[in-house]
Amino acid sequence: MPESYRDNLQESNPPQFAPSGIEPVKPNRLLLALITVVSFALLAILMIFSGNQSVLALDEDKLLVMQQAKVEVSIIKMHASYIKPRVVYGQIGAVQQSDIGFELNGTLRQLAVLEGVSVVKGQVLANLDTARLAARKNELNSELQSAKADATLAKLSEARIVQLVEKGLEPQQRLDEVKAQLDAANAAASEAQARLASLGVELAKSSLKAPFAGQVVRQYVDAGTVLNAGQAVFSILAKDALEARIGLPEQTAFGLSIGENRQLAMHDQIFMAQVASVAKQRNQATRTIDAVFSIDQNLLSAQQKALIISGDLVSLTVDIPMQTRGAWVPLSALASSVRGLWTLYVVDANNTIQTRLVSIEYADNTNAFVSGAINDGEKVVVSGIHRLVPQQSVSNVVEVENQFTHASARSKATAVKGL
Structure with missing residues (x-):
């Protein structure tokens, strides 16, 4: 290669130098890091997959247990009405109570x-002061003695005149006059006697008994x-003769019979009383009908005799018929819902849990009368509703005897036929 070309190449690609103290990264170390990251990712995916399978298996086990758990149901029996007990109050009073004078x-x-x-x-x-009456009595006694003396004298005169008339020494008219005088004297004596007797009555009435x-x-x-x-x-206040006067609703008062025994309550004491009378007019103040109950002291215990006194309040529980269609269910069958409503769980023909919204019309300590979206013959779950959810399938359904239909409030509800 020509030397001039080598010099130009070195100028266009100057040598690279690493920073001081740092070695250049080698390709094999990058590959190792990549493999590590991929391994951890695969391990995490494997753990997540295994966990989901365990959860699903656990849920299936729970569902199987819930499906096989015993579900107690009872047949709903609809009624056209129910009896609602109502406590009414009255007052104990004496049979006789008088202001005397x-x-x-x-x-x-x-x-x-x-x-x-x-x-x-x-x-x-x-007692009243009788001094004036005593003086009057003495006066009348004197008048009576005077009248009796006049009557005696008149009788003697009559006897003499009769003899003279028989001898012809006195006319018949004289005899008639003497007889009239005798009658007047006897009348005066009788009047004095009557006035004295009247005074005796006043003296007797001067003592208040x-x-x-x-x-x-x-x-x-x-x-x-x-x-x-x-x-x-x-x-x-009369002793040992008490009665209770209670204002009753119309439908209850007219259902009472004279002589009927009813249970009254006062001071946590229960005792029997007999219906003595039922008024035939409505109390204008309370719009109720007053009924009087006689309390026989012989039927009371010593404690009751000491506690029951005139003026105390007494209560009577009466049955009020309520014309509402519904059914009796135990409180254990009810679950709270929205807007003041309650939920019943029923088992349908496919053994699936369904819900029914109902309203509680009346409830006591154990049962409730409910109305709403329920029908005669449905199977309502009576216990263990916390284990159930809507649309859940159940297999172990056990029907128990319906013991709550007439248990509450001495129910006399009439079953609705054909509902």
């Missing part, structure tokens, strides 16, 4: 009993008070 005007001289004391029938409770056995629950006035006729002195 004197029938006469006068000054209250003495109170023989105090408030809270038990009394017997006929017991004297208070208990009209029946009971308890003095209130004292209105004190001794020394000037009373008007009929002004109340005491309030007396």
